Amino acid sequence: MRLLRVLVLGLYACLALLPLVWMGLTSLKTRDDTIAPRARFVPVLARATAPDSAAFPATLEAYGALGTVHVGAEQSFWEHLGHSVVIGVFSTLASVLLGTSAAYGFSRFRIPGSKDWLFFILSTRFLPPLAVVVPILMLYRRFELPGTHLGLVLLYTAFNLSLAVWLMKGFLDEIPRAYEEAAAIDGYPLHTAFLRLIVPEAATGMAVTAVFCLISAWNEYGFALTLNHSGAITVPAYFAGLQGNIEGMPWPQVAAGALVFVTPIAAFTVLVRKHLLRGVTFGTIKR
């Protein structure tokens, strides 16, 4: 039984993590080494290696080349990463602020039809982007929003509100009402109690919620691809655009860029590891 357990775990860990390791190795190669007929997986610090050896000369060229503009694109990887950061950060701020306020309302007040509203909010998460994007695109054209940061910030805020409201409601429900009651006895109005007592108390929850909102805005692809054809193109849409490149896929740069792009997310995953379960189940499972 113990042997079986070790076997299952070992095999799964290899399959789960090797693709990421391979991405790291690929980012250190030249393009020729990425498509060598015999896989090369040992990085060495040499100028050259024998053509049929498993070793390849490690180089940081691909990371340097992230600043170049590829055929068919108008901006370099770094500029697209900048768009991802701007859109991710602002939409996250907006969803956490709106979401916290709404969650507080649902947590503490008698709102008519609150249960139905909460499930309406959750159900917005299930709509496939491709099934709702055209009306949004047509609306956006009136306001010249396609291709802008603002357009995607608004959309991602709307998209992430479901997550923010549900997660924050879970966190706020755990804060005892004694806080507001004590503030009321001291003569503070409720909104003061909310800002001075509840928000600081819910800070961890807000940070966790922010991480999950940021991750889903960061990774989003369907809306990014269809709304922004120029200007503020985020990294996932930019990478997809490299497909069918006449020069062939620039694999080392793709790997290097992907690594740069996913590293902050992997770091955030480690940071919120205690709350992952809550995050991925919309706060349904608390522990």
Added chain:
Amino acid sequence: MPGERAPLHGGRLGTAFVAPTLAFLVAFNVFPLLYNLVLGFTSAELVGGGWEWRGTANYARVFADPQFAGAVRRTALFVLCAVGLELGLGFAVALALRERFRGRDALLTALLVPMMLSPAVIGLFWNLILDGNYGILNQALGALGLPEPQWTTDRSWKFLSVVLVDVWMWTPFTLLISLAALNAIPSTLYEAAEVDRASRWTVFRRITLPLCAPLLGLAALLRTTDALKQFDLVMAITGPNDERTQTVSTLLYQVLFRDGKVGLGSAYACLVLVLVIALATVFTRYLEGLRRSSA
């Protein structure tokens, strides 16, 4: 006074807290639904104005279109295969990870990373791994003396390739939920089973599995609603218009953005939305039951 659960106040202040969010969500979700409904009866195109009413012509076409039926069937098959494999594998790995050992938490965190990454970006990189000629997967298979299929170009393998990458991405999700379910089983039950000298299989079938079932159901539902939208990986691995891998979302992309047929595409979209909303209703009911039973 019921104490804890009683609302602080009624009325206006509460509305002020929730109104901005609700207004925002209605604008971004209800408006597109209604507009879609209108567009579905027109001949609107992506570029250039000028619509004509076409009545139910778009819908007549959609229902007669084998491509739409095919995409719906394929999406259902995709959900079935991917979610099924993810549940089985995730639960199996969770069983193996159940007992504490040194470095378990670190290993678990590392194993969870794939589900947090961008499917579009990582899916693109998977093309290099799956490449039939120089991909590392086929080189590994070749070294073991196994067949080396053309994963992303062979008609009979493409679909499986997309499923496999999805399984790679999302097994961490079912693993995480399975582990929570396993941890919630009270150890007294196992002790009682030991006293009764129940066999391992009986313990698994009578205690472990039934007690995990509600959370496994939640995992299945969450994964299903997500897998139904499958778009990113198909786009990255085969593109939107491949007869073997076209899902509902990629079909919509093809019709709306490659062909520019907004009227027809909106009719497709409306049908998809009806299906999705029906499923979402089932899902939220399940969630409500789960919350009530755990409260």
